[in-house]
Amino acid sequence: MITRNDFNIISKKLSDKDDVTYLKTQYPDISYSTLIAIFSQKRMKIYRQICYKKTPNIRQYYLSFMNNGSTFLELSSQLGLSSSIFAKQLLSHIIENDQDYLFTDNSNSISGSGSSGGEINDSKKTETDLYKLLTEINDTSIIIKKIFKNPNLIENLKLRKNIYQSIYNDDNCSPLINQIRSSTGSEYEYLLQEKLFKLNIPYLTESQLRKDGYPKTPDIKLEIPISFKGFVINWIESKASFCDDNNLKITRDQIIGYRNRYGPGLAIYWFGYIDDLNNLQDDGVYITDKFPEMEDIEILY
Template sequence: MKLCMYEEILRLMHQYKTRDSLPLIAEKFPCVSLNALGSIFSQDYQKKMRKTHYIHYSPTAVAKYYERFTEGLHNGEKNILITLSEELDLSPALLGRIVLEKHLSNTKYLGEAPPKSIVSQLMKEPSMIDDPLLATEIHGCIIADDHYGPLSDSIKHSIGHEYEFKLNNTLDRLGIAYIGEDQMRMKGYDKTPDVKLEVPIAVDGYVVNWIESKASFGDEHSHKTYLKDQFWSYWNRFGSGMVIYWFGFIDELDTNQDKGIILRDKFPEHVVKMDPSLK
């Protein structure tokens, strides 16, 4: 996907604002899959949450949100946090976490911030929250939020496994030998791609020693982050490799081919297997 198309898709998403608009956007861009549009929407949503995170975590904002929640409980309201999140244009799961942290600070930690690990565990298992009304509200926030928070993480994890399985099946079908992350970790590697090929292959004239599967769209922010945190580490350890962004990527980001990292949006139809005796 060219950058200009990506920017136009983002413009329409900002205009429509909801995920329900994706089928309408798909009509304007029939060459772009709904999976790609969904990934672009989620990435943009998460970027917006990161940019505004500090505003909602200010002491004034936290006190205001918690007061609004407790007043709502006193008045017998339902879905207080979801309603408030819509008013604030804020992730329901993030708002739920903010209110949960404030509740724990007030009730268990004598005004101090609760440990992040405890908060994360309660967000994953809201039934463990001591206040049943708050537990119900938090559970509602998690279920309502498929872009941010525990449900979003579970969805991404599940889809990631699905496409790793797809990659492994393709390699098995083609008779390309490889080892996976678990085997590499057993050998002592701390940074591991999804698969390391036992014998390199060639794709469009480029040698591929490893393959990383990304069940997402490759935008500028995510790709730069992956390069820094993952891909160059793989390159240092294993040589040149290939990244598959299954939901597409911005074409202009594929700038490291000559340095040893190529991008694709599917497993290539034509690969050249090297003679194992030449390894």
């Protein structure tokens, strides 16, 4: 938990990832992971505001990439865009306007014969997974998602390399980062389950609840409620994030919905929260940044 004043100062000063190390010296009581979470969510909010806007004159950047030796990383930096977002936009332009470039091998053809110009002949092209993908799916966004999951689908070595670089150098919006976030979320859910198990508190997980036919489920539904500082807890939602105004706005309806279905509960934002946002007790939700200490809870047998 941090104060609103500290959060405002920290958020204002966090313009680059390198600022985290400096701010840690200024706020030694705030964990490094909390500062990283604040920075990442601030950057993500900015990217979300621009990711659905098409880059004007995208063909100009495509030509610069092909003819002037500019890389995706250089071009996205010039635009102030996430490298993954820029790569998706440029890839969309290529798919819709110049699909042959996806098959151009800058060194040799697929057959290894090294045809002039590096072009793949039609018979080889039709045998590729990329060709099948392009002919079977008409939705460009779906094609891009599949390519980002497996850039090796692209036969053009230069283009493939730039897509890989865009993914691995993007610490906010790339598929790799999304996988890391998902893994981190699962890690904290397991941590929560481990704490409940050690306290011998029976519970059902989200997957168990869904198997029983529950439509919207928290991460944990307690089979026996507990009391935390006089507040009854029937369920627990685990959030591997920092609870700022934007995050709470996104998740508020979700956690209030759990209260409507299962009674009052606990939302744990493991990377912290702004102190004045823990104001949902009247709505049946208590916000915290850790599992309650044993001395603060009572099992309501």
